[in-house]
Each structure stands twice: as C-alpha cells, then as structure tokens.
Amino acid sequence: MNSSPAPLPAAPSTPGAPADSARRSRRKDARPGELLDAALDLFVEKGFAATRVEEVAARAGVSKGTLFLYFPSKLELFKAVVRHNIAGRFDEWREEMRDFDGSSCELLRHCFTVWWQRIGATKASGITKLILSEAGNFPELAQFYRQEVIAVGQELIRNILQRGMASGEFRAIDLDYAIYLVIAPMIFLMTWRHSIGMCVPDALGLTPEEFIAVQVDNLLLGLCTRPVPAPTSYCTP
Known part of the structure; x- marks a missing residue:
C-alpha cells in the first residue's frame, strides 16, 4: 500500500499582485500542509469540540485569516485532515x-x-x-x-x-x-x-x-x- 498522503489544497491566488520571491512562494505552498499537520495534532490532543481554529493557526505560525483562505470552517479543516491522512x-x-x-x-x-x-x-x-x-x-x-x-x-x-x-x-x-x-x-x-x-x-x-x-x-x-x-x-x- 502506497503511503503517500492525499494532495494538499491549492494555495489561494492573489490577482494582480506582483510576483513573489522564491522564498515567499515556497512558504505559501507549504502553508496547507503546515495547517493540516497542526490541525491533526490538536484534534488528536484535544478533540474536535475543544480545538479552536485560532490554536491551529498559531501552531502553524499563521493568522486565523490565512487559515480561512484555505479552509472556510473548522469542519472543512477536519475533513481536509481526514482526506489528507x-x-x-x-x-x-x-x-x-x-x-x-x-x-x-x-x-x-x-x-x-x-x-x-x-x-x-x-x-x-x-x-x-x-x-x-x-x-x-x-x-x-x-x-x-x-x-x-x-x-x-x-x-x-x-x-x-x-x-x-x-x-x-x-x-x-x-x-x-x-x-x-x-x-x-x-x-x-x-x-x-x-x-x-x-x-x-x-x-x-x-x-x-x-x-x-x-x-x-x-x-x-x-x-x-x-x-x-x-x-x-x-x-x-
């Protein structure tokens, strides 16, 4: 059985924005995976009800607003964790x-x-x-x-x-x-x-x-x- 996880959500685009540096682009591409890893940790540690999206964002090192660019709700975040893992x-x-x-x-x-x-x-x-x-x-x-x-x-x-x-x-x-x-x-x-x-x-x-x-x-x-x-x-x- 192949152990590769499911594909990550695509990074949100910013129409009209200038081209980012290679470092910033890599950081942006990494965010969905970092958010899913942080969410898995917290869901397993605390459960679904007790986990707050603010905690997930903080553990991933991003703002809550950034999290919502990729996952519109805690339920959708949980679904993405299950699909990815x-x-x-x-x-x-x-x-x-x-x-x-x-x-x-x-x-x-x-x-x-x-x-x-x-x-x-x-x-x-x-x-x-x-x-x-x-x-x-x-x-x-x-x-x-x-x-x-x-x-x-x-x-x-x-x-x-x-x-x-x-x-x-x-x-x-x-x-x-x-x-x-x-x-x-x-x-x-x-x-x-x-x-x-x-x-x-x-x-x-x-x-x-x-x-x-x-x-x-x-x-x-x-x-x-x-x-x-x-x-x-x-x-x-």
Missing part, C-alpha cells in the same frame, strides 16, 4: 491490493501489518478515537467519516474476503458481518493507543505487531478451508 489514500491502496500476487491469506496479513505501520502507529489513528467520542454531538462529522472512511475501508476488506472465497482459500461466510472480524482488532489498538495507552504506555503488556499477528492467525483459522501456513516472522509483512 486517510481517505485520500484509498485509491492507491485499492490498486496495490488489486496487483498483489500472493495468496489471500498473505494479502490479509500484509494489509494488517501495513495498516499498522502507516495509520495505526501514527498520530492519524487518533482520528478514529475522536469520531467514537464525539460523533453523537457532530452528526455531520460522523456522516462524512462514515462515507469517506468507514464505507470505503469496509469495501476494501470485503474485496479481500471475496478474493479468498473465490480462490477456495476461505469458506463461505456472511460478508456483511465478516468484515467486522477484520476491523475489530484495528479499532481496539487505535482506541487503546489514544486512551489508556497514552497515560500508561506499557499497560497492555504486548507489542502491537505481535497482537496483530495473533489476531490474524486466529482470524485465518476461522476463515480458511485448510490449515494456514505459519508466517516466517510475525513482525515482517
């Missing part, structure tokens, strides 16, 4: 899954491991905990996340399971429910990391990589129509 990557991930040469068992292991490396172990995983905590108070935010992250992610998982069924590796199972067998360990790790794990880092007493490996083994033993080959290493994709 998660939703905007789905097309590339879908293409990589489509080109995967190994078995469906190997693909499932690979996707779990890569998901942890590129999302779960990063600050972006805190977005999931934020949604779980605040969705009830912000239905538009919840609907956006369901449409652009949850629904698309579920479809990718469905495709992996369908691939395994079509090849005869996986037994027939109700996909509407089976996708949650894959999602549940991911949600557990993300919510733990951004709740108890923040205060007591070693409280779980397990490494995320080993946890994922055991979960995948358990999942495959339930899905597969024949014994599952042991991986060479739990921590190697």
